[in-house]
Amino acid sequence: MVLDPQLVWNGLVVGSIISVSALGLTLIFGILNFINIAYGDYMAAGAYVAWAVNAQAGLPIGVAIVAGILVMSVGSVVLDKLVFQHFRTRSPITLLIVSIGVAFFIRNLLRAIWGPSGHFYDLPMEASPSFAGVRFSVEQVAIIVVSLLLLLGVYVMLRRTRIGIAMRAASDDRMLSRIRGVDTEKLVLYVWLIGGAIAGLSGIMLGLDAQIRPNMGFTALIAIFAAVILGGIGDPKGAVAGGYFIGVAQEVSVAVIPSEYKFGVGLVALIIGLLTRPDGLFGEATR
Amino acid sequence: MLLELESVVSGYGDAIIVHGVDMQMEDGEVVTIIGPNGAGKSTLLKTVVGVVEAREGSVQFNGTDLAGKPPEEIVEYGMCYVRQNDNIFPNLSVMENLKMGAWPAEGKDWFDFDDRLDEVYDQFPVLEERAEQRAGSLSGGQQQMVAMGTAMILDPDLLVLDEPSAGLAPQLVDEMFEKIVEINEAGTPILMVEQNARAALRRSDRGIVLDMGENRFQGTGEELLDSEEVAELYLGTD
Numbered sequence: 354m355v356l357d358p359q360l361v362w363n364g365l366v367v368g369s370i371i372s373v374s375a376l377g378l379t380l381i382f383g384i385l386n387f388i389n390i391a392y393g394d395y396m397a398a399g400a401y402v403a404w405a406v407n408a409q410a411g412l413p414i415g416v417a418i419v420a421g422i423l424v425m426s427v428g429s430v431v432l433d434k435l436v437f438q439h440f441r442t443r444s445p446i447t448l449l450i451v452s453i454g455v456a457f458f459i460r461n462l463l464r465a466i467w468g469p470s471g472h473f474y475d476l477p478m479e480a481s482p483s484f485a486g487v488r489f490s491v492e493q494v495a496i497i498v499v500s501l502l503l504l505l506g507v508y509v510m511l512r513r514t515r516i517g518i519a520m521r522a523a524s525d526d527r528m529l530s531r532i533r534g535v536d537t538e539k540l541v542l543y544v545w546l547i548g549g550a551i552a553g554l555s556g557i558m559l560g561l562d563a564q565i566r567p568n569m570g571f572t573a574l575i576a577i578f579a580a581v582i583l584g585g586i587g588d589p590k591g592a593v594a595g596g597y598f599i600g601v602a603q604e605v606s607v608a609v610i611p612s613e614y615k616f617g618v619g620l621v622a623l624i625i626g627l628l629t630r631p632d633g634l635f636g637e638a639t640r
Numbered sequence: 641m642l643l644e645l646e647s648v649v650s651g652y653g654d655a656i657i658v659h660g661v662d663m664q665m666e667d668g669e670v671v672t673i674i675g676p677n678g679a680g681k682s683t684l685l686k687t688v689v690g691v692v693e694a695r696e697g698s699v700q701f702n703g704t705d706l707a708g709k710p711p712e713e714i715v716e717y718g719m720c721y722v723r724q725n726d727n728i729f730p731n732l733s734v735m736e737n738l739k740m741g742a743w744p745a746e747g748k749d750w751f752d753f754d755d756r757l758d759e760v761y762d763q764f765p766v767l768e769e770r771a772e773q774r775a776g777s778l779s780g781g782q783q784q785m786v787a788m789g790t791a792m793i794l795d796p797d798l799l800v801l802d803e804p805s806a807g808l809a810p811q812l813v814d815e816m817f818e819k820i821v822e823i824n825e826a827g828t829p830i831l832m833v834e835q836n837a838r839a840a841l842r843r844s845d846r847g848i849v850l851d852m853g854e855n856r857f858q859g860t861g862e863e864l865l866d867s868e869e870v871a872e873l874y875l876g877t878d
């Protein structure tokens with residue numbers, strides 16, 4: 354089978370978005386040790402805030418993107434203080450269930466404010482150039498480039514900065530990091546700021562690539578979870594690799610299965626991943 | 641007095657494990673806690689370093705009562721703890737582990753990481769060779785060195801070790817005890833729990849026998865080694 358380059362390109366765009374969101378989710382999981390089901394709805398909220406600033410208030414898309422990121426960054430901290438913090442010592446299952454509640458709340462809040470129908474960003478019209486038989490839009494190129502920059506930035510943070518190394522340490526063993534003197538509540542704050550910002554950005558990218566709807570993030574969750582689990586839960590590098598893999602697999606599958614079923618690819622990858630690589634693509638060794 | 645416990649009570653949930661333990665330790669000493677499995681030795685150390693909360697009693701360290709303080713605060717008082725198991729960050733490199741050891745002191749003007757690193761490398765040369773390696777990929781003995789080196793980076797006022805020789809090959813056990821003596825002679829007081837009771841007591845200024853969460857005997861290392869009762873009940877025939 355020859356891969357259609359157009360589908361591979363589309364897959365790289367979708368894969369970028371999945372990678373970035375999977376990275377955000379996995380950072381939060383690493384420190385807080387619970388799966389935040391509301392993450393997809395954080396993404397949607399970021400997309401809507403940017404849309405309100407861009408299409409409703411009429412400001413340029415660049416300003417809107419920054420606004421969406423900042424609101425979700427601070428919003429995640431606020432939600433933590435209001436909700437998750439009170440369940441910090443409870444089991445991961447309790448937190449997971451609480452996050453389902455938060456997810457429904459956000460989704461319905463978005464629906465109540467901006468309605469159930471889809472929206473699009475107000476973008477300057479540009480021709481879609483093509484190269485080597487692949488048609489691509491400016492937004493798609495931007496999504497790929499921004500994703501790569503963000504992934505690189507987070508990588509450097511985790512490897513080179515004091516806070517980043519402490520995040521990896523706490524993700525390895527939270528109590529041991531406290532024994533070494535780390536105030537993990539402060540780390541939790543940073544991780545929400547960063548994770549929330551990443552959720553906002555990836556939601557906006559999703560809205561740029563498709564359309565903005567209340568359940569856009571929730572729908573994307575399967576693919577994101579598949580990437581996180583395939584990559585080895587809590588392993589940032591694995592989540593990114595998993596994200597690109599799922600994105601490309603999902604889009605390329607369109608050549609052989611009806612496109613309505615393409616989201617099933619994430620689910621299948623998830624199941625195969627769990628059965629064959631329970632420790633993730635790279636096992637424990639590369640975290 | 642460096643460390644003074646008074647009627648310390650602690651445990652997990654409804655289970656009280658440590659039932660009112662008293663102990664004192666002078667600056668410069670090596671003190672070893674021995675006792676049967678499940679006696680509460682680890683729990684007592686955890687209570688001293690704040691991992692388990694003291695329910696009653698006081699833990700005076702250099703004149704400050706640490707009871708009730710969390711571990712991230714206690715380490716700032718200069719007490720560094722090496723857990724019995726899982727005492728390194730396996731996915732961090734050796735160097736990153738050492739940096740985590742320096743966490744409370746980073747940016748303080750009295751602290752110079754490179755100076756301390758040199759000293760720790762002198763004590764544990766293997767750490768320098770393996771600095772960039774993932775700590776979890778090292779052998780058990782080397783991981784124990786990483787854990788000790790990480791605790792020593794701060795130049796602690798008290799080093800707290802939970803079974804430093806556990807799981808080591810027999811020839812490494814002696815090496816570990818020599819290291820402990822060396823660290824102590826260089827000026828660091830050590831409070832440790834040990835299953836290798838005879839070997840540990842021989843190198844200790846004082847020993848404490850803990851049984852069922854209470855201290856049964858206290859004395860110099862020699863007194864405990866010479867006591868028939870202690871020998872019969874707690875030292876076995878090694």
Ligand SMILES: Nc1ncnc2c1ncn2[C@@H]1O[C@H](COP(=O)(O)OP(=O)(O)OP(=O)(O)O)[C@@H](O)[C@H]1O
Pocket residue numbers: 652655657675676677678679680681682683684724
């Ligand atoms: N995290 C925990 N939660 C609940 N109970 C615990 C916990 N850790 C230890 N215990 C219990 O507390 C008691 C004392 O355990 P502790 O680890 O302090 O003993 P120890 O003297 O260090 O034993 P060992 O020589 O085996 O290391 C045991 O009955 C143990 O089952």
Ligand SMILES: [Mg+2]
Pocket residue numbers: 681682683724802
């Ligand atoms: Mg123990």
